[in-house]
Amino acid sequence: MSLTLGVDVGGTKILAGVVDDDGRILEQVRVTSPATDAGAITAAIVGLVKDLTGRHQIEAVGVGAAGYIDRGRSTVMFAPNIAWRDVNLRTPIEEASGLPVVIENDANAAAWGEFAFGAAAEVESSLMVTVGTGVGGGIVLDGALQRGAFGVAAEIGHLRVVPGGLICGCGNHGCLESYASGSALVRYARDAADAGHAPGLLERAGGSVKAITGPLVTEAAQAGDEAAIAAFAELGRWLGEGIASLVAVLDPDVIVLGGGVSEAGDLLLEPTRAAFRSQLTGRGHRPEAELRLATLGNEAGLIGAADLARHR
Amino acid sequence: MSLTLGVDVGGTKILAGVVDDDGRILEQVRVTSPATDAGAITAAIVGLVKDLTGRHQIEAVGVGAAGYIDRGRSTVMFAPNIAWRDVNLRTPIEEASGLPVVIENDANAAAWGEFAFGAAAEVESSLMVTVGTGVGGGIVLDGALQRGAFGVAAEIGHLRVVPGGLICGCGNHGCLESYASGSALVRYARDAADAGHAPGLLERAGGSVKAITGPLVTEAAQAGDEAAIAAFAELGRWLGEGIASLVAVLDPDVIVLGGGVSEAGDLLLEPTRAAFRSQLTGRGHRPEAELRLATLGNEAGLIGAADLARHR
Numbered sequence: 001m002s003l004t005l006g007v008d009v010g011g012t013k014i015l016a017g018v019v020d021d022d023g024r025i026l027e028q029v030r031v032t033s034p035a036t037d038a039g040a041i042t043a044a045i046v047g048l049v050k051d052l053t054g055r056h057q058i059e060a061v062g063v064g065a066a067g068y069i070d071r072g073r074s075t076v077m078f079a080p081n082i083a084w085r086d087v088n089l090r091t092p093i094e095e096a097s098g099l100p101v102v103i104e105n106d107a108n109a110a111a112w113g114e115f116a117f118g119a120a121a122e123v124e125s126s127l128m129v130t131v132g133t134g135v136g137g138g139i140v141l142d143g144a145l146q147r148g149a150f151g152v153a154a155e156i157g158h159l160r161v162v163p164g165g166l167i168c169g170c171g172n173h174g175c176l177e178s179y180a181s182g183s184a185l186v187r188y189a190r191d192a193a194d195a196g197h198a199p200g201l202l203e204r205a206g207g208s209v210k211a212i213t214g215p216l217v218t219e220a221a222q223a224g225d226e227a228a229i230a231a232f233a234e235l236g237r238w239l240g241e242g243i244a245s246l247v248a249v250l251d252p253d254v255i256v257l258g259g260g261v262s263e264a265g266d267l268l269l270e271p272t273r274a275a276f277r278s279q280l281t282g283r284g285h286r287p288e289a290e291l292r293l294a295t296l297g298n299e300a301g302l303i304g305a306a307d308l309a310r311h312r
Numbered sequence: 313m314s315l316t317l318g319v320d321v322g323g324t325k326i327l328a329g330v331v332d333d334d335g336r337i338l339e340q341v342r343v344t345s346p347a348t349d350a351g352a353i354t355a356a357i358v359g360l361v362k363d364l365t366g367r368h369q370i371e372a373v374g375v376g377a378a379g380y381i382d383r384g385r386s387t388v389m390f391a392p393n394i395a396w397r398d399v400n401l402r403t404p405i406e407e408a409s410g411l412p413v414v415i416e417n418d419a420n421a422a423a424w425g426e427f428a429f430g431a432a433a434e435v436e437s438s439l440m441v442t443v444g445t446g447v448g449g450g451i452v453l454d455g456a457l458q459r460g461a462f463g464v465a466a467e468i469g470h471l472r473v474v475p476g477g478l479i480c481g482c483g484n485h486g487c488l489e490s491y492a493s494g495s496a497l498v499r500y501a502r503d504a505a506d507a508g509h510a511p512g513l514l515e516r517a518g519g520s521v522k523a524i525t526g527p528l529v530t531e532a533a534q535a536g537d538e539a540a541i542a543a544f545a546e547l548g549r550w551l552g553e554g555i556a557s558l559v560a561v562l563d564p565d566v567i568v569l570g571g572g573v574s575e576a577g578d579l580l581l582e583p584t585r586a587a588f589r590s591q592l593t594g595r596g597h598r599p600e601a602e603l604r605l606a607t608l609g610n611e612a613g614l615i616g617a618a619d620l621a622r623h624r
Contacts, residue, residue, distance in 0.1 A: 068598050078597035125461045139561075141458055148453075148563025149437045150599040155560040158593035160553065162475060170593045241472065248467040249451075249561060251460025281470035281482045285390035286380050287462040 006306030019306035023117030062309030064109030111138020113304025123253035130259035179238035188231035198227030240275025258294030318618030323393035331618035335429030374621030376421030423450020425616025435565035442571035491550035500543035510539030552587025570606030
C-alpha cells in the first residue's frame with residue numbers, strides 16, 4: 001500500500017489527509033485558514049504536512065489551492081480570496097518534508113478526485129462543476145486532467161452568460177458565477193422576500209431579509225417552501241444552461257455537480273438537468289452527457305490532490 | 313516519404329489532396345458537392361479517392377466532414393448542411409480503396425492542420441475558431457486533438473452568448489454563431505444600409521441592400537468604407553468576447569482564427585483581439601493566449617485530415 005498526502009487549502013479552512021491508492025483517507029486533520037496572511041497559510045500547511053509525514057510513511061504531497069497555479073505546479077500566481085500573489089508554495093513544503101510536492105488548483109484537484117474515485121470513476125472524461133460561494137470547475141478529457149497551457153483552465157464560473165450583466169468579483173459583467181452560485185441562490189431568495197413573495201423564508205429568518213442564508217434556503221426548500229424551491233429552480237436553470245454551453249465545447253461523458261450547494265441534491269440536480277437537456281445544441285442528434293451529483297463531498301479536493309501527487 | 317490522402321467535404325465543394333509527412337500537398341483535386349444527395353456525396357468522395365490512390369502510393373485516407381462524427385470515427389451521425397443522417401462513410405471508402413480510413417469533423421481536421429503545420433505549429437495547445445457562414449472550432453490540448461466523449465466537442469458556435477437572443481439554425485437562441493459569423497457580418501452591414509448609415513456599401517451593391525454580401529463588405533472595408541469597417545468591428549467584438557469565455561475554460565497557448573471571413577486579416581483580427589483582451593477573466597493576473605490568423609487557408613482541413621489519417 002502506497003500513501004500520499006493531500007492538502008486542500010480554502011479561504012476558510014485547511015484540510016489535510018493521508019490517502020491510500022484506492023482513494024481512502026486513513027487520517028484527516030483540519031485547521032482554520034489564516035486567509036489574510038500569506039506567510040501564515042504557508043506555515044499552517046507546513047505544520048500539517050510535518051505532523052502527518054511524521055506519523056505515516058508518505059511518498060509525495062499534493063496541495064489543492066484556490067487560485068491560479070503556474071504550469072510548473074509550484075506557484076500560486078493569484079488567488080481571489082487568499083492573500084497570495086506569486087507565492088511559491090512548493091519549495092517550503094518540499095524543504096520541510098523532504099518529499100516531492102505538486103501544487104494544483106483546488107477545483108482541478110476535486111475534479112480529479114471525483115474522476116478517479118467518485119461520481120465519474122468509470123468514464124474517460126468528465127466536467128466537474130462546483131457550486132459554492134462561487135462556481136468553479138475541473139476538466140478531465142481522455143483520462144487526463146486539463147490544466148491549460150498556463151495552468152488556469154476550467155475557470156467555468158467566468159463564462160459570460162449575460163452581456164452587460166451583473167458585475168462579478170473578477171471585474172467582468174455577466175459571469176455564470178453571478179447567476180449560478182450559492183451567492184446567487186441567496187440573492188434570489190432575498191429578492192423574493194423583499195418583494196413579499198417569501199413569507200415562509202422570512203419567518204425562518206426571524207423577519208430579517210439579511211438573515212436569509214444558503215443553508216436556510218436549503219432547509220426551507222427541503223421542507224417544501226415554495227419560494228425556496230423557486231430560488232433553487234432559478235439557480236438550476238442558469239446552471240443547466242451554462243452547462244449546455246460547456247458541453248457543446250467539451251462533450252464529456254459525465255458532468256459531476258459538486259460544491260456546498262450540491263448537498264441540496266435533487267433540489268439542485270433536477271432543475272439543472274432539465275435546463276441542460278432543453279438547451280444542449282444538437283439534442284436528439286447526438287449522445288448526451290449524464291449529469292450526476294458528486295459523491296466525495298468535502299473530501300474530493302484532498303483525495304484528488306493526494307492522487308495527483310501519486311501520479312505526478 | 314510517406315503519403316496520405318486528405319479529403320475535405322463541405323456543403324458546396326469536396327477537396328481532396330495527396331499530402332506528405334511535412335504537410336505539403338503534392339496534388340489536389342476539387343469537385344462540386346452534391347449536398348442534397350447523401351449517396352451521391354459518398355460516390356463523389358469514393359471517385360476522388362480511387363482517382364488519387366490509383367496514381368500515388370497512399371497509406372491511409374482521412375476525411376474531414378461537416379457534421380457530428382461518432383466516437384469510432386466511421387459514421388456521420390448528423391450534418392446540418394448536408395443530407396447525412398447516421399451515414400457510415402468509412403466502409404465504402406475502405407472497400408473502394410483497400411486502405412485504412414478515418415472520418416473526422418471538418419473543423420477538427422482544420423484545427424489539427426493548423427496545429428501540426430500552420431499557425432500553432434510550435435505550441436502544445438490551441439483553439440481554432442473558424443469564421444465562415446457559421447462559427448466552428450477545434451481544440452488541441454497537450455498535443456492531442458479533443459474529439460469529446462461522443463465525437464462532438466468544440467461546437468463553439470453554439471456557446472450561448474445572449475439569453476433569449478437571435479434564433480440559431482440549431483434551434484437555440486443566442487448562439488455565438490448568430491453574432492460572430494459571416495452571416496452576422498452581412499446582417500450588420502445590411503442593417504446599417506437599411507438605416508441609411510451605409511451609403512458607400514449600398515452604392516457598391518447597386519442600390520440593393522440584399523445584394524450586400526460578405527465579400528462585398530470585406531472589399532469595402534479594405535477600401536476604407538466606414539460602415540463596412542464598423543460591421544467588422546461589431547463582428548470582432550462578439551467574437552473576441554466569445555473567445556474570452558472559451559479561453560477561461562480551455563486556457564490554450566494560442567487561438568487560431570480561420571475560415572473564409574478571416575481572410576479579411578487585420579480587419580477581423582484587431583477588433584477581435586481588443587475585445588478578447590478587454591474581456592478575459594483574471595487579465596493581468598495570468599499569462600494570456602495569443603490570437604493569430606490561420607496560415608493554411610482553405611487547405612487546413614485537407615492537410616489536417618491527411619495527417620490525422622497518418623497518426624490514426
